[in-house]
Amino acid sequence: MIFPIFFTFALLLSSSLASVQDFCVANYKAPEGPAGYACKKPAKVTVDDFVYSGLGIAGNTTNIIKAAVTPAFAAQFPGVNGLGISLARLDLDAGGVIPFHTHPGASEVLLVAQGTIIAGFVSSANTVYLKTLKKGDIMVFPQGLLHFQVNGDKTPSLAYVSFSSPSPGLQILDFALFQNDLPTELIAQTTFLDVAQIKKLKGVLGARNLKHEAHEFVVQEVHRVPKGNAENPAKNQHILKTALASTQFLCYVTMIFPILFTFFLLLSSSNAAVQDFCVADLTAPDGPAGYSCKSPANVKVDDFVFSGLGVAGNTTNIIKAAVTPAFAAQFPGVNGLGISLARLDLAVGGVIPFHTHPGGSEVLIVIEGTICAGFVSSANTVYLQTLEKGDIMVFPQGLLHFQVNGGEATALAFVSFSSPSPGLQILDYALFKNDLPTELIAQTTFLDVAQIKKLKAALGGTN
Ligand SMILES: *[C@@H]1O[C@H](CO)[C@@H](O)[C@H](O)[C@H]1NC(C)=O
Secondary structure (H helix, E strand, O other), X not given: OXXXXXXXXXXXXXXXXXXXXXOOOEEEEEEEEOOEEEEOOHHHOOHHHHOOOHHHOOOOOOXXXXXXXXXXXXXXXHHHOOOOOEEEXXXXXXXXXXXXXXXXXXXXXXXEEEOOEEEEEEOOOOOEEEEEEOOOOEEEEOOOOOEEEEOOOOOOEEXXXXXXXXXXXXXXXXXXXXXXXXXXXXXXXXXXXXHHHHHHHHHHHHOOOHHHHHHHHHHHHHOOOOOOOOOOHHHHHHHHHHHHHOXXXXXXXXXXXXXXXXXXXXXXXXXXXXXXXXOEOOOOOEEOOEEOEOOHHHOOHHHHOXXXXXXXXXXXXXOOEEEEEEOXXXXXXXXOXXXXXXXXXXXXOOEEEEXXXXXXXXXXXXXXXXXXXXXXXXXXXXXXXXXXXXXXXXXXXXXXXXXXXXXXXXXXXXXXXXOOOOOOEEHHHHHHOOOOOHHHHHHHHOOOHHHHHHHHHHHOOOO
16 A cells, blocks of 8 residues: 555655755856856866855955955856856945846845945836845845945945855946947937937047046046935935936936936846857857857747747657657757757557656647646646647656547647756656666665666666
């Protein structure tokens, strides 16, 4: 009685463990992929890859913004690559400013370790969320939204920020608008700023030491923000608004322009965060979320088109079934896009045996015939259904499932995955088609040794 339960439990466990990649320490010598650097060979990874001491040192705030950002992103701290997290240290001298910016790739949490910081962000609905933070306070800045930090106090402040990405990115607003080759007329059309204003800022930011000048511009305006009032956020907003209204920058625009301007900035920021595509470069190493990106100059329309699913798979085999994948490995255009497909052909009596896709959920649509499909949940519930032409069924990521042709005719289905590389672990292969010792399988599955040996023999397993 108890063994079938243990058996299912062990299988689920083995399937989910098999899908886990412990870490993917950044290999700086290989190209980046859609979610970070390629993985260093595990044999070359040392503990130092997981430790970073750079945030123990105060940044140099002897500069025009009286502030310093010290990052511990994947580029500095290889151990965070692929792990969805990173940190930075912010040092703000009295009057220091981190200018308006976005992190296109991550949300941020800030912890004030010393002093006070006036911090704020602007939502997509154009609401300003502004607060004077004291030592020990934390504040979150949602992904991609414009935000800033200011030390309005007379003593230095220190904060640590954590990001929901190992490479959150940083887009400084003024640089994005005025420090590139976007035509002035176009900026005017799309921001409603005066041409003279745009030219002035382009003049300031486009010449000499660009970074230096940008900071100078920003600090000239923002360092006038008086000390905030922790007890009265409304007053803080008033203070900041007054400060901003007094800036030369906004003197050039009328009442409506700040609103349109902010809207444009949000739009432009979010557009800037988008990578249109990352067509798989199958000759470069894999990264944590797929293949490296092919150089956009080499991308052709054929990378986005795949005709292989128009051809029926060969079902003349022991399972009377065939799976034809259009994963990133076959269909490079889906790399990094979170999607892929496959074609299932099942002859009469055909079976797609119990398997999992560790990296993706699946939706199946029946095009021809009848398919009996089912999956088993972590709570060990079985969800089983006979599907007719036009029916669709979803199979949650990583759960064991199967498809059987229960009808009298050939069946055809297409499946779509929530990943360009969903992976495929066939249960019997995982158990019986490798060199896992029979005794260990018996211990860990409660199957009889004779049964294991029989299946190993059938599938070509050893030991
Ligand atoms: C800080 O930066 C300033 C300006 O670049 C430089 O003169 C100074 O030597 C730096 N201080 C330290 C401790 O590195």
